[in-house]
Amino acid sequence: MASIAADDLVRMRANLLFDGPSRSAKLSRFWILLLLSAAIASAGIVSDSTATVIGAMIVAPLMVPILGTVLSISTGDRANVVRSTAMIVAGAAAAIAVGFAFGLVAPLDVVAATSSQVAGRVHPRLIDLLAAIATGAVGAFAQCRDDVSDTLPGVAIAISLVPPLAVVGLTLEGGAPGESLGALLLFLTNVAAILLTGVVVMALFRVQDIAPPAGAKPLNRRRAVRFVVALVVVIAIPLGVATVKLTRESTQASAVAGVANDWVEGTDWTIIDVRRSDEGLELFATGPEPAPPPSLLRQGLDEAGFEGLDVQLHLIPELLLEVEGG
Numbered sequence: 001m002a003s004i005a006a007d008d009l010v011r012m013r014a015n016l017l018f019d020g021p022s023r024s025a026k027l028s029r030f031w032i033l034l035l036l037s038a039a040i041a042s043a044g045i046v047s048d049s050t051a052t053v054i055g056a057m058i059v060a061p062l063m064v065p066i067l068g069t070v071l072s073i074s075t076g077d078r079a080n081v082v083r084s085t086a087m088i089v090a091g092a093a094a095a096i097a098v099g100f101a102f103g104l105v106a107p108l109d110v111v112a113a114t115s116s117q118v119a120g121r122v123h124p125r126l127i128d129l130l131a132a133i134a135t136g137a138v139g140a141f142a143q144c145r146d147d148v149s150d151t152l153p154g155v156a157i158a159i160s161l162v163p164p165l166a167v168v169g170l171t172l173e174g175g176a177p178g179e180s181l182g183a184l185l186l187f188l189t190n191v192a193a194i195l196l197t198g199v200v201v202m203a204l205f206r207v208q209d210i211a212p213p214a215g216a217k218p219l220n221r222r223r224a225v226r227f228v229v230a231l232v233v234v235i236a237i238p239l240g241v242a243t244v245k246l247t248r249e250s251t252q253a254s255a256v257a258g259v260a261n262d263w264v265e266g267t268d269w270t271i272i273d274v275r276r277s278d279e280g281l282e283l284f285a286t287g288p289e290p291a292p293p294p295s296l297l298r299q300g301l302d303e304a305g306f307e308g309l310d311v312q313l314h315l316i317p318e319l320l321l322e323v324e325g326g
Contacts, residue, residue: 009075009207012143016068017080018087030087031094033061034162038095041166042102045117046110053117053163060162062091063155066191067143070198073228074207078219092187095162099169109174113277121160121167122182124189125243129236132193135159139194140201159190185238192235195228249276256281256311259300267292272316281309286316 013019018026037060044052065087072080103110112119135158142155167183202208208221257274260283264271269287276282285291294313301309 008144008146011146012071015143016064016071016084018065018068018083019080030061030064030091033059034091034094035098037061037162038098038166039102041095041163042099042170045099045115045163045166045170046102046106048115048117050117054157056162056166057157057160060156062088062095062161063139063159063194065091066161066194067139067198070140070195070202071143071207073195073199073219073221073224074202076208076219076221078217081219081224088191092165095165096169096172099166100173101169102166103170103173106170109176110170111174111176112171112179117163118167118171118179118183121164121186122171122179123242123246124182124186124239125246126236126239127243128186129189129193129232129239132159132190133197136190136194136197137201140198144201144205144207159194161187161190164190185235189235189239192228192232196232199225199228252306252309253281255304256283256301256306256309259304259306260285260297263297263300264292277312280312282312282314284314284316286318288318288320291315291317 014022018030037056040059041053041056044050044054044056065084068084069081069088072078072084108114110118112122135155139155139159164183164187168180168187171177171179171183253274253276257271260271260274264285264287267287269285269292271283271285273284274281275284283297297311297313301307301311
């Protein structure tokens with residue numbers, strides 16, 4: 001792959017780094033857009049609006065310091081690695097604070113049980129890391145090649161940086177710290193993936209062959225790259241554990257649903273949902289009274305190998321009333 005030209009590096013530095021004569025303008029733009037995107041994301045999550053959350057993804061500027069860190073690692077610019085990393089940390093903290101503030105005024109606790117937007121962001125898996133790796137590669141490629149910069153809005157939507165942080169704040173306020181950790185892990189997964197693929201893409205464009213700016217303190221590139229790789233590996237471990245656990249639970253829930261459907265077969269009752277909750281496995285069924293005997297469900301579960309599995313059975317009776325006309 002051809003190396004980038006000096007003009008390309010000037011453009012990338014102007015786009016991604018918070019230094020130079022326009023530093024104040026870059027900082028004000030970053031913070032204004034960050035706070036607004038965090039507010040939009042929080043409002044979208046509280047209202048359970050996917051369209052609003054997507055809008056926040058497009059506005060969010062957090063990809064800039066992340067790719068700025070990548071560029072600084074590639075050019076060996078220690079000062080800008082520190083500066084960009086500080087912007088990532090400070091920006092993440094600010095987005096979490098905005099989410100927490102929205103949680104204070106929300107009419108209900110915004111947690112996985114009350115919002116699908118939260119539920120989709122508190123259980124990251126390995127597939128999320130793989131998706132972030134691919135998306136991060138596109139983002140770095142779009143910076144190295146100005147002729148594909150029109151892909152950046154799509155990258156912003158795919159990578160989802162600010163919404164997980166808003167979820168962290170909302171779930172912290174809602175008293176669900178476990179869900180907060182899950183959303184924070186999703187954010188860190190996305191950041192680590194962008195750093196890793198960004199360094200690889202910029203290495204392919206031979207950005208590392210360009211010397212750091214005059215007067216800049218040099219950075220040990222190999223050490224920085226090893227740190228990024230280690231970060232991805234460390235994050236991949238809980239993602240792998242979560243993937244195995246979620247797969248096992250999904251398989252179990254599917255098997256229990258099959259037993260439950262056999263339990264109501266021949267009756268007017270219907271199984272409407274089988275789900276995991278903090279209390280364990282919950283089974284929801286509806287139909288006219290009388291309901292099938294729960295003891296038969298227990299017998300079916302035991303015969304299927306679920307002797308030690310506790311299931312909460314929610315029976316929702318149907319009431320048929322005739323409203324006669326005059």
